[in-house]
Amino acid sequence: MDLNSIETPALILDREKVQNNISRMESHLKSMHVSLRPHGKTAKNIDVINMFQKGRISGITVSTLKEAEYYFSNGITDIVYAVGIAPQKLDRVFRLISQGARITIILDSLAQADSAANAAQHYKTEIPVLIEIDSDGHRSGVDPDSPFLLHLGRYLDAAPYIDFMGVLTHAGESYSCSTAEEIRQMAEMERRQAVLCAERLKSAGIPCRIISVGSTPTAALSRGFQGVTEVRAGVFMFQDLVMAGLQVCSVDDIAVSVLATVIGHKKERNWIIVDAGWSALSRDRGTAAQHTDQGYGLVCGTSGQPVSGLIVSSVFQEHGVITHREGKSIILDRFPIGRRVRILPNHACATATSFDRYYVADASGTVVDEWKRINGW
Amino acid sequence: MDLNSIETPALILDREKVQNNISRMESHLKSMHVSLRPHGKTAKNIDVINMFQKGRISGITVSTLKEAEYYFSNGITDIVYAVGIAPQKLDRVFRLISQGARITIILDSLAQADSAANAAQHYKTEIPVLIEIDSDGHRSGVDPDSPFLLHLGRYLDAAPYIDFMGVLTHAGESYSCSTAEEIRQMAEMERRQAVLCAERLKSAGIPCRIISVGSTPTAALSRGFQGVTEVRAGVFMFQDLVMAGLQVCSVDDIAVSVLATVIGHKKERNWIIVDAGWSALSRDRGTAAQHTDQGYGLVCGTSGQPVSGLIVSSVFQEHGVITHREGKSIILDRFPIGRRVRILPNHACATATSFDRYYVADASGTVVDEWKRINGW
Numbered sequence: 001m002d003l004n005s006i007e008t009p010a011l012i013l014d015r016e017k018v019q020n021n022i023s024r025m026e027s028h029l030k031s032m033h034v035s036l037r038p039h040g041k042t043a044k045n046i047d048v049i050n051m052f053q054k055g056r057i058s059g060i061t062v063s064t065l066k067e068a069e070y071y072f073s074n075g076i077t078d079i080v081y082a083v084g085i086a087p088q089k090l091d092r093v094f095r096l097i098s099q100g101a102r103i104t105i106i107l108d109s110l111a112q113a114d115s116a117a118n119a120a121q122h123y124k125t126e127i128p129v130l131i132e133i134d135s136d137g138h139r140s141g142v143d144p145d146s147p148f149l150l151h152l153g154r155y156l157d158a159a160p161y162i163d164f165m166g167v168l169t170h171a172g173e174s175y176s177c178s179t180a181e182e183i184r185q186m187a188e189m190e191r192r193q194a195v196l197c198a199e200r201l202k203s204a205g206i207p208c209r210i211i212s213v214g215s216t217p218t219a220a221l222s223r224g225f226q227g228v229t230e231v232r233a234g235v236f237m238f239q240d241l242v243m244a245g246l247q248v249c250s251v252d253d254i255a256v257s258v259l260a261t262v263i264g265h266k267k268e269r270n271w272i273i274v275d276a277g278w279s280a281l282s283r284d285r286g287t288a289a290q291h292t293d294q295g296y297g298l299v300c301g302t303s304g305q306p307v308s309g310l311i312v313s314s315v316f317q318e319h320g321v322i323t324h325r326e327g328k329s330i331i332l333d334r335f336p337i338g339r340r341v342r343i344l345p346n347h348a349c350a351t352a353t354s355f356d357r358y359y360v361a362d363a364s365g366t367v368v369d370e371w372k373r374i375n376g377w
Numbered sequence: 378m379d380l381n382s383i384e385t386p387a388l389i390l391d392r393e394k395v396q397n398n399i400s401r402m403e404s405h406l407k408s409m410h411v412s413l414r415p416h417g418k419t420a421k422n423i424d425v426i427n428m429f430q431k432g433r434i435s436g437i438t439v440s441t442l443k444e445a446e447y448y449f450s451n452g453i454t455d456i457v458y459a460v461g462i463a464p465q466k467l468d469r470v471f472r473l474i475s476q477g478a479r480i481t482i483i484l485d486s487l488a489q490a491d492s493a494a495n496a497a498q499h500y501k502t503e504i505p506v507l508i509e510i511d512s513d514g515h516r517s518g519v520d521p522d523s524p525f526l527l528h529l530g531r532y533l534d535a536a537p538y539i540d541f542m543g544v545l546t547h548a549g550e551s552y553s554c555s556t557a558e559e560i561r562q563m564a565e566m567e568r569r570q571a572v573l574c575a576e577r578l579k580s581a582g583i584p585c586r587i588i589s590v591g592s593t594p595t596a597a598l599s600r601g602f603q604g605v606t607e608v609r610a611g612v613f614m615f616q617d618l619v620m621a622g623l624q625v626c627s628v629d630d631i632a633v634s635v636l637a638t639v640i641g642h643k644k645e646r647n648w649i650i651v652d653a654g655w656s657a658l659s660r661d662r663g664t665a666a667q668h669t670d671q672g673y674g675l676v677c678g679t680s681g682q683p684v685s686g687l688i689v690s691s692v693f694q695e696h697g698v699i700t701h702r703e704g705k706s707i708i709l710d711r712f713p714i715g716r717r718v719r720i721l722p723n724h725a726c727a728t729a730t731s732f733d734r735y736y737v738a739d740a741s742g743t744v745v746d747e748w749k750r751i752n753g754w
């Protein structure tokens with residue numbers, strides 16, 4: 001089956017590019033002497049995770065309990081659920097633990113610590129816990145300099161059935177950097193803050209075995225991970241236009257694309273209309289503030305090569321409008337009704353979430369497999 | 378089961394509000410003496426469509442062939458597939474027709490007309506066809522004043538096995554209006570252009586039985602539908618913040634919301650963090666250009682009443698950050714860890730697409746049913 005016989009819109013995964021992206025990150029982190037805990041939220045699929053070298057990864061990271069259940073049912077036992085725990089989700093976590101999974105939860109408040117301690121006591125079952133650190137003011141996490149860090153650490157260390165493991169942080173602000181050097185500085189801040197927190201805890205007599213950091217930009221560009229025990233990242237497996245804009249990868253490294261069909265033209269406006277709208281591409285505009293705004297995606301031929309200057313500039317539920325980035329004239333005859341195009345996404349995680357499966361293509365564009373995705377919660 | 382026992386994030390549908398929204402539109406269009414062809418793309422669920430009065434609707438509209446197959450398998454035979462046909466999708470359309478469905482396709486080019494005529498000839502099966510008209514420069518469709526309209530009409534009228542039915546248009550630009558009066562003007566333009574096209578075709582001796590118009594804003598606010606045979610609309614069943622911003626409904630009419638759980642606070646920044654990010658709420662920012670920017674959604678208590686000034690102001694994959702719209706201080710103790718909130722969406726279609734089911738609640742907030750959604754293609 002080739003790309004012209006798949007119904008559109010469809011999500012295409014270039015297997016070789018995924019393998020290259022994975023191997024590159026594996027080599028990079030190996031050379032930095034730090035272990036890798038890939039984030040399962042980008043792929044939401046076990047076949048992709050199985051492309052990592054056996055024994056090289058310390059386990060995986062997940063963003064939903066549905067991912068945790070899915071990856072565990074596919075043989076992965078060591079799982080960090082890297083979203084601050086809601087008390088109501090603890091029963092589901094302990095169900096997995098009782099089945100043999102090692103699910104590490106993260107938290108940044110006494111209320112969460114208290115709920116976790118109560119649930120662990122109730123189930124008389126140990127649960128590994130990490131304190132989430134806010135290394136960049138991006139989102140959640142404990143202020144690294146706060147007295148509260150030690151207070152929370154002491155509480156967790158003392159609580160029966162809580163296996164306090166250490167600290168975790170995510171420099172999400174690295175997505176907003178504008179140069180590789182800025183990302184390197186962000187990576188160093190992420191590393192330093194996590195290590196600092198662990199040192200503060202250790203100085204207070206609280207053991208801290210895990211120091212977990214990561215985001216694709218900081219994982220890819222960091223100059224060193226001294227003191228860090230593991231790096232988490234997900235997007236790098238597929239890469240995307242945001243990462244290319246950050247110089248974390250090249251456009252040619254992007255392994256995921258949306259296959260679409262031309263369904264119309266608007267000659268007087270110089271538009272090509274395709275059957276991939278926001279329901280396929282997502283409304284992510286992650287490149288809007290970057291040097292090169294890629295609209296809702298960069299347009300390629302079926303070979304995967306970008307067509308000079310063409311982007312998806314607007315989206316509706318099931319329609320996408322392709323225009324030239326600089327308003328130049330498009331030779332519409334080159335894109336007749338029925339012609340297929342591939343659209344590279346701004347944000348791989350967001351676009352992939354629109355689809356329930358990947359059509360896995362080899363380098364020649366032959367579809368060699370179909371891999372399911374585990375969306376939802 | 379009440380809203381506190383559902384795992385989050387979850388999509389909640391208020392059954393009474395849906396029924397009221399449907400009844401209001403039914404009465405409105407009945408008083409205008411025009412029939413209603415609800416759009417199935419918002420609900421993607423048969424139970425919602427079954428809330429329309431039996432015999433009052435002329436059939437439904439769909440945005441994907443998956444919806445067409447689903448609604449047909451649930452007893453609806455008269456279906457307009459309102460996205461310009463891709464030649465590759467015709468086999469699937471004819472499969473449905475051979476099973477007894479009446480699938481009307483739309484198109485705006487000779488290439489599409491030619492593909493449809495060839496396929497119809499191949500299957501020796503009649504297919505109903507509408508010409509899509511561009512009444513507002515929004516997206517697809519034939520220019521209403523163009524000679525091409527008659528050329529295409531003649532081609533379709535003459536083609537064996539093509540049952541040429543008439544014209545269809547969608548005033549999607551009505552979403553960008555800023556006053557009710559502007560929407561009324563847009564509705565009149567949508568009506569006038571569609572009727573004008575039908576008159577041009579009829580004058581050229583081409584019969585034109587269907588004149589189909591619609592969008593929720595124009596359907597709700599139009600002063601009259603003279604000459605129009607049917608009105609299509611979908612969002613009105615659920616309503617959303619964009620529609621409320623357009624004065625098409627009140628915030629209290631919005632029937633769909635995302636149930637989320639508080640998982641953190643950032644006291645120094647005055648943030649509440651919930652477990653609903655872009656993967657639940659979507660990245661739709663449809664209210665960004667309206668008078669009141671609702672961020673990624675308006676925050677309500679579990680009763681469904683908005684909490685003064687609180688919106689979701691930023692989203693990550695599985696995190697949403699709630700802030701006060703005007704930066705006022707939030708009493709975080711009112712939103713302890715584990716507390717549930719309901720978030721009203723900017724765009725009902727986009728947010729609902731994130732979920733595979735509705736939890737259907739009655740007015741007291743008791744969950745009385747679960748209804749599946751048919752996402753994808």
